[in-house]
Amino acid sequence: MDSFYENVSKESLIYLGVTLFCLIFLYWAASVLLKRLGKNPKYLLPSGSFRKLAFPLILIFVSVILRMKSLRDLLNLEDSGFWFRKASTLLFILAMTWLVIALLKIVKKAVIRNYDVGESDNLKARKIYTQFTILERIVIFIVIILAAGLALMSFEEIREVGISVFASAGVAGIIIGFSAQKLIGTILAGIQIAIAQPIKLDDVVIVEGEWGRIEEITLTYVVVAIWDKRRLIVPTPYFIEKPFQNWTKTSSDILGTVFLYVDYKVPFDKLREELTRVLNSTDLWDGKVDVLQVTDSKPNFVEVRALMSAKDSSTAWDLRVHVREKLIVYLQENYPESIARTRVLLQQPDTYENES
Numbered sequence: 001m002d003s004f005y006e007n008v009s010k011e012s013l014i015y016l017g018v019t020l021f022c023l024i025f026l027y028w029a030a031s032v033l034l035k036r037l038g039k040n041p042k043y044l045l046p047s048g049s050f051r052k053l054a055f056p057l058i059l060i061f062v063s064v065i066l067r068m069k070s071l072r073d074l075l076n077l078e079d080s081g082f083w084f085r086k087a088s089t090l091l092f093i094l095a096m097t098w099l100v101i102a103l104l105k106i107v108k109k110a111v112i113r114n115y116d117v118g119e120s121d122n123l124k125a126r127k128i129y130t131q132f133t134i135l136e137r138i139v140i141f142i143v144i145i146l147a148a149g150l151a152l153m154s155f156e157e158i159r160e161v162g163i164s165v166f167a168s169a170g171v172a173g174i175i176i177g178f179s180a181q182k183l184i185g186t187i188l189a190g191i192q193i194a195i196a197q198p199i200k201l202d203d204v205v206i207v208e209g210e211w212g213r214i215e216e217i218t219l220t221y222v223v224v225a226i227w228d229k230r231r232l233i234v235p236t237p238y239f240i241e242k243p244f245q246n247w248t249k250t251s252s253d254i255l256g257t258v259f260l261y262v263d264y265k266v267p268f269d270k271l272r273e274e275l276t277r278v279l280n281s282t283d284l285w286d287g288k289v290d291v292l293q294v295t296d297s298k299p300n301f302v303e304v305r306a307l308m309s310a311k312d313s314s315t316a317w318d319l320r321v322h323v324r325e326k327l328i329v330y331l332q333e334n335y336p337e338s339i340a341r342t343r344v345l346l347q348q349p350d351t352y353e354n355e356s
Contacts, residue, residue, distance in 0.1 A: 052102045059095035063088045089154050097147040101140055108132045126200040130217060133201070134194035137219055189236040190219035198239050199246060204254075204313040206245035207234055247313050255289060256316035258306040258324045262331065266302065266338035268294065271327065275306050278326045284319040286311050301340035 067088035112132055115125035199205060199222065203214045207224055210232055216223035222239065224232040238244075247254055262271075272292040279285040289309035296303035306323055310316035331338055 052106060053099065056095045056098040056102060059091055060099070063092035063095060066091065086154065090151055093147050093151050093154075097143055100143050104136055104139055108136050126202050127197060130197060130200040131194055134190060134217055134219070138191060138194070141219070186220045186236055189240045190217075192240055193217065193222075193236055198249075200248075203249070204247040206247075207232060207238070253286065253288075253309060253311050254313050254316045256308050256310055256320040256323075258308075258320050258327070259295075260304045260306070260324075260327060260331075261301040261340045262304055263338045263340050264297075264302055266304070266331070266335060268292070268304070270335070271304065271330070274327060274330045275308075275323065278323055279308055282319065282322055284310060284315050284322060300342055 066084050112125075112129050115128050193199060199214050199217070201214055201217060205212065205214060205224065210224065210226050210230075212224040212226040212232060214222060215225040215231070218236075220236060222234045222236055224234060226232055275292050276290055279290050286309050289307055291307040293305050293307070294302060295305045306327065308316075308319055308323060310319045
């Protein structure tokens with residue numbers, strides 16, 4: 001009898017040793033492969049990729065070992081097979097979930113690092129970054145839900161309870177579905193934003209009369225950074241259902257306008273030459289658009305519009321402020337009579353001689 005147990009223990013020890021050797025070899029091969037890919041410019045991976053994958057890989061190997069009958073034989077815990085298998089299943093689900101999320105983050109980092117959001121012409125970079133950020137959150141959400149469902153379904157008791165609840169709670173399910181309709185619609189709106197991209201990260205928008213930039217996009221809400229450092233929190237369906245202004249939808253460059261209200265005596269050619277001189281003297285102008293037009297006339301003044309271009313919206317704002325100030329100073333110093341004013345005509349009343 002002792003020789004039988006001794007043979008069983010030797011056999012279990014051999015199986016366990018071979019398994020450990022195979023797992024260690026696989027771990028070593030994965031580490032070598034990832035590190036080589038990290039050094040190869042063709043397959044350059046973000047630094048620290050293997051460290052992010054190492055722990056979930058170890059957990060997967062541990063779950064495999066826990067499921068082995070040889071381990072229970074060596075520990076003389078044959079009666080605890082159910083708990084070992086259950087622990088192995090839960091650990092494997094946890095490790096795989098962790099591994100998928102880590103791989104997703106590595107892929108995202110490897111893709112978006114080729115695009116610099118900080119560049120002046122960053123339209124493509126913002127587009128890629130927005131898509132990957134939203135899709136990453138969607139995939140993580142789905143993976144976690146599936147993992148939680150698999151973990152719960154691994155328990156026979158919970159599975160039976162779930163089947164009975166689903167069979168007897170049709171009406172409750174309909175009520176819950178209607179209650180969650182708005183939440184589901186919000187999540188679908190987030191997915192639609194990721195695909196159609198009416199907005200992207202760092203887009204300049206006007207929402208609810210507020211000028212700001214898209215700072216964060218989630219599945220349920222969007223954060224707009226207002227110019228005065230406030231934050232406007234907007235539900236994602238807003239950008240699908242309601243109209244709003246997006247100044248950087250197709251490109252980051254933008255036109256700026258300055259309106260002046262001047263007297264009819266203003267010399268338009270001189271004002272046009274001054275606009276060109278002001279634009280050429282500042283780095284805020286991108287050198288593309290330089291136009292001055294008379295856009296309206298009123299009884300007391302003439303409306304003049306100066307049109308100019310800049311590389312992005314924030315630069316356009318600074319350029320408009322600069323041009324407005326310089327043109328007003330130019331009129332004050334050179335043509336003060338051209339500043340708009342209200343005229344009053346005083347007429348001498350007729351005098352009538354009293355008839356004698």
